[in-house]
Amino acid sequence: MPAPSARPMQQAGQAWLLSCAPDPAAVRSAWELEQFAQIPTGAHWLVAEAPLVRSVQATRRIPPDRLGPVLGDVHRDVAWWLLPADAAQELDDIRQIVVHPAGWILSCPPVLHSLEGRWWVEPPDGTGQLTDPSSLGAAFGPGGRPSREAFG
Template structure:
């Protein structure tokens, strides 16, 4: 009797499914990730708040874990993107160190559990839809940005 071979599709990460759901073509996003590419995910149910990488990492230390959402990094571009609520643009407007991209802007994302094209999730979407709290993000960066520690001046 011949053995039966079953082919199964590997289970998708909940974060990948959540992220791809916001793509214009969710299945295409998964196919791009299967080829180790970046999928364009348009900001429709969240916005991307962009910062210089070092600034984002400094801010990360000041934001309590429970108020952090997904954070995408691209060291080659020296850039990081926080995912924030669609109404966060007004709250973050005075934060000079952030650029909040408008609704519909495409953020080119890797899958949630592995890097692609140099980008990776420091804090990946987990499928529950948690976003970074804009109040805590603004507080971590302040209107004028983080200050240089007094110890730096000797």
């Protein structure tokens, strides 16, 4: 029996991302023109910026129930992690990660396909699940594996 298609989950993820935008119609228009949509952070989530390769490796170290959307850009060698809006200081001691303040603009491709080398390494699934900052910090910290304390 073939595996279920990821398309319905991607569509739900795209609908969720649209719901996070102050102007969903402008986001849709940008995507229809094959342009990045400009979505400000703060109201629904913050963004942590980190090196792309380390980020891809970290996605395999974070349990699925603590992993949220991750956007990657191969041309800039960077990834952006979507975090809870109250996570601003939780990653201050991890030097490879910079948490952008509320109001910072994330240039997003659609969830359904990549655009100019930018794609959803871990796409939104429509549930609103965001990456747990403690798990992200542990995945980037010494040893690169979350400790039992990171899971509460």
